[in-house]
Amino acid sequence: RESARMSRNRDAVGQEVQYRLIEPPIVPSKPTGPNRPLFLTAVLILAAAAGAGFALLLVILDTSFSTAVELRNFAGIPVLGSVTDTRKRTARRFVDTAALGGAVAGLVMVFGLLLVIERQYGLDTFVAADMGGNIFERGSQVLIESATNLLTWLRGLVEP
Structure with a gap:
């Protein structure tokens, strides 16, 4: 397209213009992007770190009590009883x-x-x-x- 535009400009002005043909694009044999194995490894590590971070955040934000002693220490009042799960969870x-x-x-x-x-x-x-x-x-x-x-x-x- 650039060659055609330059030809039209040359004809319109009436003077000789030197121009060269642009080579057509070629498809490279190897990708020009990032190093794929390194990229895949980085994505794996980042995904694992994000998952562990999200799990840690959920544990930190958890406001439940797992034992009656924790509840008594937090509330500062006696705990009369608690409900426990007696089923085997193995x-x-x-x-x-x-x-x-x-x-x-x-x-x-x-x-x-x-x-x-x-x-x-x-x-x-x-x-x-x-x-x-x-x-x-x-x-x-x-x-x-x-x-x-x-x-x-x-x-x-x-x-x-």
């Missing part, structure tokens, strides 16, 4: 611990898989080939399906 605690361990193991596996895909093919190439034409629409469908399957599986673990 099975529930085991399921919670197993779910947390499975989630961490899954996170590490997905991270490793992303690093392998990035090294072999490049994530952008892999996503474009896997999702077809409309990447964002198909990607959101896959995300919703995966989240629904995960929630169904977790409900099956928690509910007897």
Whole structure:
């Protein structure tokens, strides 16, 4: 477009103008963005730190009392009684611990898989080939399906 504009200007003015053709753009063979493995690692660390920070914030903002002694010390008055839960919670605690361990193991596996895909093919190439034409629409469908399957599986673990 610039070459055509310069030609028109040259014809209109009537003097010779030297111009050169601009080379057409080419697609680079390697991405020019950030170092992907380093970027994926940074995102993993930041996400883990944000999750731990949010959990810590919830613990700090928790205003409940777990024992009658804590309540008595806080209120400064005698506590006449308390309601305790006498059910055994060992099975529930085991399921919670197993779910947390499975989630961490899954996170590490997905991270490793992303690093392998990035090294072999490049994530952008892999996503474009896997999702077809409309990447964002198909990607959101896959995300919703995966989240629904995960929630169904977790409900099956928690509910007897």
